[in-house]
Amino acid sequence: MSTPATSNGRKAGRCCASWPGAPSATVNRSREARWSRLEASPPSPAPAMRVVLVPFSCLYLLAGLCQAAEPARIGITVGALDNPFYQALARGAVQAAHSLNPAVRVTSLSANFTLAQQQRQMRELIAQKVDLILLGAVDSHAIAPQVRAARAAGITVVAVDVDAPHVDGTVKSDNRQAGEIVCRYLAQRLHGQGRLLIQGGPPVTSVSERIAGCRAALATFPGITTINDGANGLGSSLGGQRAMQRDLQRFTRIDAVFATNDRQALGTEKALDAAGLRQVLIGAVDGSPDIERALKLPGRIVASASQSPYLIGREAVLLGMRLRRGDGGQRLVTVPVALVTRANLANYHGWQSLVPPSGSR
Structure with missing residues (x-):
């Protein structure tokens, strides 16, 4: 199995001054393990973003997180990394992780919607002794034994996009x-x-x-x-x-x-x-890029409820680190959705956007 993605080795410094932009990422495939792996490089500085949707994204929370031990390793296993939705989710998670600790190592794995493969990936992440696992379960119930094993090993598990049993917390769309x-x-x-x-x-x-x-x-x-x-x-x-x-x-x-x-x-x-x-x-x-393109042309596809996978990934890391600190508060973060049609497509800014399209409700 190939080596997990790492940062450039800079010493972790103070965070929470601002959010850097999303890191660049490429998808590689390991022939031996047949896992798609998304390896992220450290982000470059960018102007701070204004957060408006999700309650955990606020400066006072980030300040609190920075006082705790920063994550050394994070594992992500999701349905399929050739799907732009999961690519955006992974980018959001990597961006948040590097904001908390520039030296964090993030391993993103594609289960290819195969339960047995995701079960193997969970066992591998447990063996790597990661601090946090973001789990986009391919079967919401059958993954339960691996979730229990991860938590028994002291790993925090946050479900992303879909529910899973026995997790510490969940971040998903409504x-x-x-x-x-x-x-x-x-x-x-x-x-x-x-x-x-x-x-x-x-x-x-x-x-x-x-x-x-x-x-x-x-x-x-x-x-x-x-x-x-x-x-x-x-x-x-x-x-x-x-x-x-x-x-x-x-x-x-x-x-x-x-x-x-x-x-x-x-x-x-x-x-x-x-x-x-x-x-x-x-x-x-x-609300994927493919549907954006489809809505720009005449056709049968007339609407899609937009999700925010970038936000889901980012909020999952923040929630996971808050839970690792033992803080109280809610364990479920629900990200609102919005209707995208040809009528409001001009106001829709895609999966990187923090604001739903106007006139969508």
Whole structure:
């Protein structure tokens, strides 16, 4: 296995004066371990950023963190580092870690949405004696034994993006809200009449919460018939495309599709293109760069609930270090989402933005 990413070896100094910009990062692959590894270099100075969304991001908290022992090693294991969402999350975590300790060593691993691989990665991070693990679980329940083992070894574990059992804390988007705002928008675009397909995804809490939010929103539209395909779009474009191909064979009429993430939405659109169905509306969750590009062009994708993966990663490091100090306070940080459509796309600044697009609520 290749050596974890390290900083340039500068002696850790005082922090909390300002937030430096996000560090540059590249994705490399280890053929032996088959892990994608994101190696980050120390950040370069940049103007301080104004934090407006998440309550833990405030100067007095950072000042408190700097009085504690700074993290020496942090491990990150997430669904797939070829996904821009997880790349942005890892960048946010690395930026926060280097702000607290420029000499920190951060290892970012890609589980490729494979439970066995993530279990191996958790065991490896435990063997490395990291101080903090950020866990984007690929299975919200089956990862429990590895979480318990990490905590028994004195490692703080913070779940990111999705829930996981026995963790010390969690930082995630308001996934129920995401499902609600997208499906409400789709129902409104259908003028309250039609058949809306809910396309399933991986067995994680973020997906189930989005579906629950979607169903809650559609319950207020009696003219909308909900179709649940029961499929797993695998959180990927190919998975979404294959799920949609099967759905088109099963259901004679579909007026709109709610895909539980942007990548599945892109695959869904490909399947609809191939079938010549150009009137079906698609909504999703993520607010990814790919969806930004799609919304700039005419097409079936009409909305996405934007997440803030950069903030999720950054806040997870801050929460983890606060918990390592033994401070009280909440252990769940929920980052709000916002609806992005063609109407407000000009005001949306993507995953690096700290402010939701105006007119999105």
